[in-house]
Each structure stands twice: as C-alpha cells, then as structure tokens.
Amino acid sequence: MLKHSEAFKLPAILPGTGLELLFHTHKPLLINNHKCDHGHIICPRNSIVHINEFSDVSFISVRFKSGAFRHFSSIPYTELNNQFASVEDIWGTKGKDFLEKLNEYRTINDKIKCIESFLLKCLYDYHDKQDEKWDTIMHSLYKQYNSISLKELAAYTNLSYRQFERNFKSQFGITPKKIQRIIRFEATVKKILLNRNSEYLSTALDHGYYDQSHFINEFQCFAKEKPSDYFVAKNYEHHFYDKSIKALE
Structure with a gap:
C-alpha cells in the first residue's frame, strides 16, 4: 500500500508484525532521536517508536505485511527487526541509484510509479518460490493466533517442532x-x-x-x-x- 502523509505531529508506532519502507520528500524524520535517511525502513518489534515533531513532514510509505519484505531483499529479518536500515544499507549501489532517480521526479504520482517499478524488479530478483509455504504459515498464524496450535503448523511443514521453530526464525527473524x-x-x-x-x-x-x-x-x-x-x-x-x-x- 502506498500513501502520502503530511502532518505537524505524528503518533508513535507500536510494535507489530509489519515493516514500513519510507521515502521522505522533504526533511527525513527524527525517530527515537535518530535522524533517518531519505529512504529507510521501520520495523518495530520490541518497543514503541517515537517520531519527533517536524514543521514540514512529507513522505511516501510502503507497507509490507507480516514478513513479506523478505521477498524483496536478501537481507535476513534478523538484521531488519527493530532497525531503521537505509535503502543503501539494504540494496547497496542499486539502492543508491534508485534514490537518485527517485529524487529527479517532482510529482507524487511519478515518485510512486518509480517506487513501484523498483520494488517489482526487487521482487523478480529476490523472490524464492520455495519460501512461499512460510507465507501460508504466517497468514494462518496472523488470522488464527488465538486458536491455532504451533505444533499443528509444524506438522503442516512435515518438520519436527524444533526444526519448524528454527526455519521460522530464519524466515522472519523471530520465533513463532x-x-x-x-x-x-x-x-x-x-x-x-x-x-x-x-x-x-x-x-x-x-x-x-x-x-x-x-x-x-x-x-x-x-x-x-x-x-x-x-x-x-x-x-x-x-x-x-x-x-x-x-x-x-
């Protein structure tokens, strides 16, 4: 989901299962007293993220639900959870070139098209069909967190519970x-x-x-x-x- 936001004060972000990829069109946000880059992720798992006030806040945000970002990057979630990694940290030279190209566009619609094009290319480069079964696991857990048994999910993967837990953590950087x-x-x-x-x-x-x-x-x-x-x-x-x-x- 792509969105454009302008505000004088933004609410805090609570821990969750998603990841936000932000592109600032003016000054980058100051988050937990950390000055972010013009393109970066927010991936809170263990604490509230406090966004400091700015007089001019404008950004485009892409929301990745429940571990989906692993299909767009080779960086494991163990290195993304609770971090504000920059686009260059994640994609290197390719990310730097993309940000330079993005900065050339003046309108929000053109910027959104540029971001979509870049992410579709990333999906093509990094998506591994063998990992799709873990999307089903995560979706089931997300929708039935109160009733589903983790042992039942492990059985679905034909793995022992210990193997299931280890593989789940390698996919999402956190235990089931x-x-x-x-x-x-x-x-x-x-x-x-x-x-x-x-x-x-x-x-x-x-x-x-x-x-x-x-x-x-x-x-x-x-x-x-x-x-x-x-x-x-x-x-x-x-x-x-x-x-x-x-x-x-």
Missing part, C-alpha cells in the same frame, strides 16, 4: 511463539483504540489474555510502559490504525 504474542498484542491494541474503549480489560480477555495482570505484563514487555499510561485521550485521537476495508464481492 514470539510473533504469536506480537500479533495478539497488535490486534488487542488496535481494537481498543478504534473502539475508544477506556475499559480495556474486557477487550484484552476477548483476545486471549488470561487476566489483567497478563495483559499488563505483555503490554509492558512490548510497549515498555503501562497500558494505563498509554490509553489516554491523545492516543485515542491520533494513531496509525484504521478500520479494515473488506473487498467487495
């Missing part, structure tokens, strides 16, 4: 159990924020948390703060979540 926890955390927080539900415990229980203590511990593990400190008015007003758009039949 950890990604299952992140999916649940992300789904719960999204529901709470979209429903503006200050009484969040019932939503947490509906998403598979055992009790309030379990949710608080998990929230602190991923967000590095208490849910009572995060679920406040400003975060209900400004966040990156949106209601799902279902395709028309």
Whole structure:
C-alpha cells in the first residue's frame, strides 16, 4: 500500500508484525532521536517508536505485511527487526541509484510509479518460490493466533517442532511463539483504540489474555510502559490504525 502523509505531529508506532519502507520528500524524520535517511525502513518489534515533531513532514510509505519484505531483499529479518536500515544499507549501489532517480521526479504520482517499478524488479530478483509455504504459515498464524496450535503448523511443514521453530526464525527473524504474542498484542491494541474503549480489560480477555495482570505484563514487555499510561485521550485521537476495508464481492 502506498500513501502520502503530511502532518505537524505524528503518533508513535507500536510494535507489530509489519515493516514500513519510507521515502521522505522533504526533511527525513527524527525517530527515537535518530535522524533517518531519505529512504529507510521501520520495523518495530520490541518497543514503541517515537517520531519527533517536524514543521514540514512529507513522505511516501510502503507497507509490507507480516514478513513479506523478505521477498524483496536478501537481507535476513534478523538484521531488519527493530532497525531503521537505509535503502543503501539494504540494496547497496542499486539502492543508491534508485534514490537518485527517485529524487529527479517532482510529482507524487511519478515518485510512486518509480517506487513501484523498483520494488517489482526487487521482487523478480529476490523472490524464492520455495519460501512461499512460510507465507501460508504466517497468514494462518496472523488470522488464527488465538486458536491455532504451533505444533499443528509444524506438522503442516512435515518438520519436527524444533526444526519448524528454527526455519521460522530464519524466515522472519523471530520465533513463532514470539510473533504469536506480537500479533495478539497488535490486534488487542488496535481494537481498543478504534473502539475508544477506556475499559480495556474486557477487550484484552476477548483476545486471549488470561487476566489483567497478563495483559499488563505483555503490554509492558512490548510497549515498555503501562497500558494505563498509554490509553489516554491523545492516543485515542491520533494513531496509525484504521478500520479494515473488506473487498467487495
């Protein structure tokens, strides 16, 4: 998904399963007090990403869902998770040449076409059909994180659980159990924020948390703060979540 955003203040980004590829058309963002490059990724897994304010923020963002970026690069996820790697870090000279070409275009539509062309070429160069079965595994885990058994997923791959866990981590840079926890955390927080539900415990229980203590511990593990400190008015007003758009039949 490609999008263009201009804002004076952007909300924090919570840990999740996706990866954002950003191209700044003006000043790059300052994220966690780190000045980013004009083209870079954001891949938060273990903590909130705080975006510092800028008077002029304009960027194009490409969203890669649940490990899909591995089809566009040879860099393993173990080196991408929780990083702000630049386009040049990821694609080397090819990435540098692409950014120079991208900078020559003046309109957003032309920039988007340039980005699409580059990423399609990357997909052609790096996509490995043998890895597609892991997309099915990740999709199943994402959609059924509360009910699916990791041992059942391992059986689907005809691997022992230990082999399954090792191969999963080589694909996504994280264990299946950890990604299952992140999916649940992300789904719960999204529901709470979209429903503006200050009484969040019932939503947490509906998403598979055992009790309030379990949710608080998990929230602190991923967000590095208490849910009572995060679920406040400003975060209900400004966040990156949106209601799902279902395709028309």
